[in-house]
Amino acid sequence: MATLRQAATDKLRAWTARRHGRDSLPVTINRRRVYILPTRFGIMLAFMLTAMLIAGLNYNSNLGLAFAFLMVSIALVTMHHCNRNLLALQVDVTTEADAFAGGEAGFEFMLRNEANVDRRDVEIRCMNAAGMRSVLARSSESVRVAIPVPRRGVVRLDQFELRTRYPFGWFHAWTYVQASLTAYVAPSPKGDRALPAAGGTGSALRSETRGDEDFAGLRAYEPGVPLKHMAWKVLARGGEAAVRSYTSLAAQPEWLEWSSLAGQDTEARLSQLCLWVLESEAAQRVFGLRIPGREIPPARGPAHRFACLRALATYAIAEPR
Amino acid sequence: MSSRAVSYEQLAGISACLALALLAHLGSLPVWVLVTVAVSGGIRLLLARRGRTAPPRAVRLVIALLAGTLLFLQFRTFNGLAAGTALLALMAGLKLLETDTQRDIYVITLIIYFLSVAALLEGDSFWLLAYLIGVCWLTTATLLRLTSTLPAPDWRRSLTYAGRILSQALPLALVFWLFFPRFAGPLWHMPDDGGTAGSGLSDTMSPGDITELALSDEIAFRVRFATAPPPPQERYWRGPVMHNFDGHTWRRAKFTSMTAAALQPQGPAYRYTLSLEPHQHNWIFALDWPSHWDLPRAALTSDYTLVQPDPVSRPIDIAATSYTRVQSSDPLSTRMRQRDTELPPHGNPRTAQLAQTLRGEHPDDMDYVRAVLNLFTQQEFYYTLTPPKLAGDSVDKFLFETKRGFCEHYASAFAILMRAAGIPARVVTGYQGGALNRFADYWIVRQSDAHAWTEIWIDGHGWLRIDPTSAIAPSRVQHGLNDAVSADEPLGSRWHRRTPWLADARLRLDALRQLWRERILLFDQDSQQKLLEWLNIPEPDGQKLVMVLTVALTLVLTWLTWAVRREIDPVRKEPLLRAYSRLCAKLAGVGIPRLMHEGAEDYAARVAQRRPDLGPAVTALCRHYCILRYAAAPARISLGQFDAAVRAFRPSSKQRQHAGARADR
Numbered sequence: 014m015a016t017l018r019q020a021a022t023d024k025l026r027a028w029t030a031r032r033h034g035r036d037s038l039p040v041t042i043n044r045r046r047v048y049i050l051p052t053r054f055g056i057m058l059a060f061m062l063t064a065m066l067i068a069g070l071n072y073n074s075n076l077g078l079a080f081a082f083l084m085v086s087i088a089l090v091t092m093h094h095c096n097r098n099l100l101a102l103q104v105d106v107t108t109e110a111d112a113f114a115g116g117e118a119g120f121e122f123m124l125r126n127e128a129n130v131d132r133r134d135v136e137i138r139c140m141n142a143a144g145m146r147s148v149l150a151r152s153s154e155s156v157r158v159a160i161p162v163p164r165r166g167v168v169r170l171d172q173f174e175l176r177t178r179y180p181f182g183w184f185h186a187w188t189y190v191q192a193s194l195t196a197y198v199a200p201s202p203k204g205d206r207a208l209p210a211a212g213g214t215g216s217a218l219r220s221e222t223r224g225d226e227d228f229a230g231l232r233a234y235e236p237g238v239p240l241k242h243m244a245w246k247v248l249a250r251g252g253e254a255a256v257r258s259y260t261s262l263a264a265q266p267e268w269l270e271w272s273s274l275a276g277q278d279t280e281a282r283l284s285q286l287c288l289w290v291l292e293s294e295a296a297q298r299v300f301g302l303r304i305p306g307r308e309i310p311p312a313r314g315p316a317h318r319f320a321c322l323r324a325l326a327t328y329a330i331a332e333p334r
Numbered sequence: 335m336s337s338r339a340v341s342y343e344q345l346a347g348i349s350a351c352l353a354l355a356l357l358a359h360l361g362s363l364p365v366w367v368l369v370t371v372a373v374s375g376g377i378r379l380l381l382a383r384r385g386r387t388a389p390p391r392a393v394r395l396v397i398a399l400l401a402g403t404l405l406f407l408q409f410r411t412f413n414g415l416a417a418g419t420a421l422l423a424l425m426a427g428l429k430l431l432e433t434d435t436q437r438d439i440y441v442i443t444l445i446i447y448f449l450s451v452a453a454l455l456e457g458d459s460f461w462l463l464a465y466l467i468g469v470c471w472l473t474t475a476t477l478l479r480l481t482s483t484l485p486a487p488d489w490r491r492s493l494t495y496a497g498r499i500l501s502q503a504l505p506l507a508l509v510f511w512l513f514f515p516r517f518a519g520p521l522w523h524m525p526d527d528g529g530t531a532g533s534g535l536s537d538t539m540s541p542g543d544i545t546e547l548a549l550s551d552e553i554a555f556r557v558r559f560a561t562a563p564p565p566p567q568e569r570y571w572r573g574p575v576m577h578n579f580d581g582h583t584w585r586r587a588k589f590t591s592m593t594a595a596a597l598q599p600q601g602p603a604y605r606y607t608l609s610l611e612p613h614q615h616n617w618i619f620a621l622d623w624p625s626h627w628d629l630p631r632a633a634l635t636s637d638y639t640l641v642q643p644d645p646v647s648r649p650i651d652i653a654a655t656s657y658t659r660v661q662s663s664d665p666l667s668t669r670m671r672q673r674d675t676e677l678p679p680h681g682n683p684r685t686a687q688l689a690q691t692l693r694g695e696h697p698d699d700m701d702y703v704r705a706v707l708n709l710f711t712q713q714e715f716y717y718t719l720t721p722p723k724l725a726g727d728s729v730d731k732f733l734f735e736t737k738r739g740f741c742e743h744y745a746s747a748f749a750i751l752m753r754a755a756g757i758p759a760r761v762v763t764g765y766q767g768g769a770l771n772r773f774a775d776y777w778i779v780r781q782s783d784a785h786a787w788t789e790i791w792i793d794g795h796g797w798l799r800i801d802p803t804s805a806i807a808p809s810r811v812q813h814g815l816n817d818a819v820s821a822d823e824p825l826g827s828r829w830h831r832r833t834p835w836l837a838d839a840r841l842r843l844d845a846l847r848q849l850w851r852e853r854i855l856l857f858d859q860d861s862q863q864k865l866l867e868w869l870n871i872p873e874p875d876g877q878k879l880v881m882v883l884t885v886a887l888t889l890v891l892t893w894l895t896w897a898v899r900r901e902i903d904p905v906r907k908e909p910l911l912r913a914y915s916r917l918c919a920k921l922a923g924v925g926i927p928r929l930m931h932e933g934a935e936d937y938a939a940r941v942a943q944r945r946p947d948l949g950p951a952v953t954a955l956c957r958h959y960c961i962l963r964y965a966a967a968p969a970r971i972s973l974g975q976f977d978a979a980v981r982a983f984r985p986s987s988k989q990r991q992h993a994g995a996r997a998d999r
Binding site: 057072085086 | 448454455458470500836891
């Protein structure tokens with residue numbers, strides 16, 4: 014039974030993917046893509062409604078029939094309301110997420126409801142993970158769906174699902190959004206090697222790389238700079254947004270080398286490199302990453318860190334389209 | 335989702351709904367079932383209050399088995415309405431006891447809905463329907479609160495939303511109800527519950543029986559005459575006829591043949607529709623003497639009582655024709671003559687003696703009848719609702735000692751005097767009279783109109799109705815019971831009959847009740863046929879009914895889809911947005927749709943570039959829109975003016991080709 018249902022669901026997913034093509038985010042759910050079926054409880058209700066009708070007809074009771082018809086009508090109206098709960102809802106999502114193997118890749122979904130009615134119990138499903146939220150009238154809500162990722166690599170989802178059972182749990186309306194979500198799963202950070210000393214393979218000279226120990230004057234603001242380095246006083250005086258520039262005492266680039274971990278298997282090496290990346294970043298050091306086929310020049314900051322982690326995640330794995 | 339644990343509040347809500355649904359069954363369910371449900375609900379609530387889960391499975395199983403056995407011992411079946419309802423109620427109560435997850439609550443809501451229908455199969459009042467729709471509303475709102483995972487909406491919002499769904503369901507339900515094909519009979523026969531006692535007249539008559547009925551204001555039936563109604567002294571409604579007398583009680587004959595001898599009508603025919611209230615007996619009251627009726631299963635017995643095979647357990651309407659005066663030239667069979675002159679061999683000796691004496695003086699049958707009636711009028715006989723109790727030879731006591739009695743005393747004594755003289759006589763019970771509801775032109779016959787009279791056989795004429803009561807108290811027959819008994823008699827609810835405005839209000843209420851009954855309770859195949867005729871559909875039949883149902887359903891569902899979707903239209907309730915989107919729609923109609931990201935001013939600029947002829951108008955409209963929407967200062971143009979301007983704006987599509995041609999070049 015379960016496999017049959019799974020097969021039917023897969024068929025439907027494939028068919029909707031062919032039918033609607035790729036979606037460009039944000040997606041507004043239109044009525045042509047919302048499907049609806051009774052839930053198990055809805056089927057129980059249908060049996061009961063049939064019994065009600067038969068009883069009413071059998072006893073020739075017009076009042077009994079009136080009540081039974083009212084219940085049938087309520088069920089039909091509920092079907093429309095369940096369907097409506099998804100209609101004209103806007104969905105957006107950050108299409109990329111980063112995670113470590115054995116952890117979870119969290120995708121942030123935004124649900125935007127411009128209508129004057131509440132959308133309650135809207136569930137977003139990707140693979141086996143789900144998140145549920147109610148979006149009140151004229152408001153937006155974010156939903157985080159965390160997909161468990163056991164292994165390093167790239168997890169790509171071609172579609173996700175929006176579903177709801179509101180109002181009474183008698184019906185189950187759903188829609189598929191054909192948008193690709195990518196999770197870059199870095200190796201789980203572990204290893205027992207100490208962080209290599211700075212300048213291990215690079216130049217021994219003290220370079221004027223940016224650091225954060227010595228104040229070295231102001232420079233223009235650029236995105237990605239830590240907020241604590243912002244020159245707020247300058248900004249308050251009405252000047253340009255500026256950043257206090259520092260030179261780092263140990264500002265010599267440090268190279269995290271694949272080759273320095275000879276003798277270990279690939280995944281262990283990647284895990285060790287991953288740990289180093291995190292440690293270096295935590296220590297606010299300038300570092301570069303060198304793995305076969307890929308070299309990331311020394312830098313720091315969140316963007317750099319992500320670039321390194323993604324390089325580790327995609328090592329020896331075909332990069333998604 | 336549905337396997338989430340229930341909260342105390344959810345349990346309390348569903349228990350309240352169940353209690354309200356069971357309230358509709360209060361009279362019909364065995365008390366112990368109600369107590370069991372109440373106790374198990376109470377225990378579960380108490381446990382939930384302390385944050386505990388349901389009692390262990392073994393305990394629940396034992397309770398369920400015990401209750402099921404008890405139920406079977408009481409009803410001997412789980413089939414039928416009463417047993418089925420009791421079983422459902424028990425199931426709901428026990429389900430409540432074991433409720434741990436929301437799925438259990440879903441099951442209870444289903445039972446509540448079904449209990450509501452079961453109550454409506456028995457009851458038939460408007461108020462019951464309204465009450466149960468209220469219960470349904472409440473249950474649905476409770477269900478709404480179960481489903482919401484995140485901060486549940488408050489009660490008011492739940493009720494509003496459930497109410498909206500209910501109100502949108504009403505037109506759909508009406509279409510179903512009007513056009514869903516009805517069947518003539520039941521699909522299959524359900525076992526008779528048998529527990530319901532008959533009301534009104536019964537198939538025996540002892541002194542005091544009808545006196546009891548005279549105190550009841552309950553309605554026996556209503557009659558709407560298609561012709562002029564018969565005069566009051568001919569308004570006799572025939573019920574069961576009594577033949578066998580044992581010295582105290584009159585009884586119906588055990589076996590009555592279903593062949594009634596033909597009668598020759600003497601007077602005008604009266605056509606009428608009689609709306610009979612259920613009385614759990616198989617006879618049907620009709621104006622004396624019935625000749626035609628539209629109930630295929632009903633037939634006349636040899637003593638002219640209209641009967642049907644099953645007891646009247648639901649309200650029915652009978653269209654019938656009667657003649658108040660008839661003759662029969664057929665002779666009376668010896669068997670029937672013997673049956674209707676039979677008297678118990680012993681008892682009431684003085685009555686027999688009196689009959690012998692009178693018969694000696696009046697050998698002619700009619701002379702003898704007149705002599706007996708004279709006896710009643712000349713001696714000090716009284717017509718009273720509080721006759722003294724009669725023991726032993728009841729007829730002797732009545733005729734020679736107490737001389738106070740109600741119609742059954744007189745009918746009984748008269749019939750015995752006739753039989754003692756060899757004249758075939760029988761006692762007919764039924765109703766006499768009735769009150770006109772002048773607000774709706776029909777007659778109400780109440781239990782207090784119950785009456786007993788006699789029929790005697792006169793050779794050459796046939797059965798002749800003699801009402802001895804009319805000799806004692808002529809006003810009983812002319813004006814009804816109220817005028818016939820003196821003011822100090824304990825007549826039921828006499829005071830409101832004497833208060834004119836209250837009596838009027840009662841009549842109006844009854845008129846509404848009759849309307850409810852005629853239009854709603856007795857809506858059937860014929861009514862549907864009339865409905866189709868009214869809709870100008872030629873030769874209505876079942877197939878056309880289904881077609882009409884389909885068409886009407888399609889219409890209502892289209893409306894429903896529109897109404898439900900309209901609520902999520904963001905521009906609804908915002909006249910300014912509505913007017914602006916109308917403008918955009920008009921411009922889209924001439925080939926320049928607004929782009930998603932485009933603001934009003936950019937859009938106007940683009941339109942002005944593509945269609946210079948529309949430029950000034952569109953620019954002005956868009957500027958007004960911006961001012962109305964965003965400007966803090968009061969705008970010079972009002973919302974209404976803007977709306978009117980948009981409505982008046984009619985972009986011609988003429989220049990479109992021109993512009994297109996230019997673009998091609």
